[in-house]
Amino acid sequence: MSNKKLQGINPYLPSWEYIPDGEPYVFDGRVYIYGSHDIYDGHVFCIGDYVTYSAPVDDLGNWRYEGVIYEKTQDPLNKDGRMCLYAPDVVVGPDGRYYLYYVYDKVSVVSVAVSDSPAGKFEFYGYVHYEDGTLLGDREGDEPQFDPGVLREGDKTYLYTGFCPRGDKSRSGSFCFTLGPDMLTIIEDGVRVAPGIENPDKGSFEGHEFFEASSIRKRGDIYYFIYSSIWMHELCYATSSSPKGPFTYGGVIVSNADIGIDTYKKADFPSMYGANNHGSIVEIGDKWYIFYHRHTNGNWYSRQGCAEVITFNEDGSIPQVEITTQGLNGAPLLGKGVHPAYTACNLFTDEPHLYIGDAGEPTFKQRLDEGMEKPEPFITGIKDKTTIGFKYFDCKDIKKVSIRVRGYGDGFFKVKTGIDSEVLAQMEVHNTNIWTEYSSDIELPDGVYAIYITYSGTGSLQMLDFTLD
16 A cells, blocks of 8 residues: 555545535544535535544545434434534533534524544434523524534533524624533523624624624634625634634635635636635644635535635734645645646636526536446536636646547637736647547746636537646
8 A cells, every 4th residue: 555645635525525614623633524515416505414534634635534423314303304404513522522513404403412433423412502491592582593613611612603694683693602511501691702794783894794604713822713704705704812702803714716815816806606605724733724615516505625724924813815726735736647627726707707606607517427436527618718727736847738628619728827827838629529638738847837727719618637747
């Protein structure tokens, strides 16, 4: 067996896996990812049971499937399976066991499951409740519970929850409740930590009000509240010296449309089809990362996990990061070799859209044909003026570029190292029913580059991969 480490890429899990809403944790030398579970070409969010993957902290390209950790029918509220498991979070209790907090899509209470292992399997444990036994979410005045985030310190566990769409004045923000050592009983009532869009008292959150995806982490003496803003595509953060706040808005960590990034494009230009977002930060080895998700299949319901390296300024602030292909690799990928199209971090046309969903736009797909062991991922819907971008590659001795495409279209694929830079190679393509390789010489001096591939022509094509030789 080879001891060679695999390069990390985005999306970081297998191409056929759809685990959004990622909450990453390091347990016993491995990174575990907890999230909801979409399916390929799904019709609703979170239709699957909870599953998890883990990877060694020093080999972030080598993810292992840990299996189903919790079935949606295990909770007494959902024995018939009619409800979906929304985004969960996990925390280690004072007894050393692992507690899984979650909310279903059609009820407003927080359920809890427990396991002796971070890889499960988890068993139903109970519901978060007040000291008089009333369930959180059932007391008069409670706002509906949603996407819980948890952090334990000593015998206290801090539970964050909330959902605040536009137009719903009954929802005012994300709240923090303090639980006792049994991990279920509320011993300190909820306090609002971030205001929603309909809350008139927005404070420092003005323009980036809380929407959903409450998550909490601590670095040094600073608590970081990570959340999805009312714009949905961005993960923001706020900071405090206390887990219960008050929190001060800090900025955007990542946008799954790369809105706000102006290094290779204009800041307001969406270079990927964005939509909702959910994730958190984690320290792995000597680096910190933000985990988030992207959208595929031209809809909102088949989301895949991605991650990027982040940095902290001396004052604890976090600069916004670009979305990339290299992701967990933490450094540019080896340029020489075959690069799957589904790892593209930029995908847009000459009429860019901020939110996914318009029919006929290019998107990520997969297919399992007869004789295949695993689904084959590709980009489909490539039309005139579609640009596909990958970042970044450490290129040495590159003399040729090739692409594999199929479909009914006639035109040219042009290769550049920047959206508006000069064309370095061009390949003429024609109608084909099968994957067909086209190649061109390319003059690419040694260095680190992005690769942008733009189609000019008629029809609609699919792309499997490109190769640098």
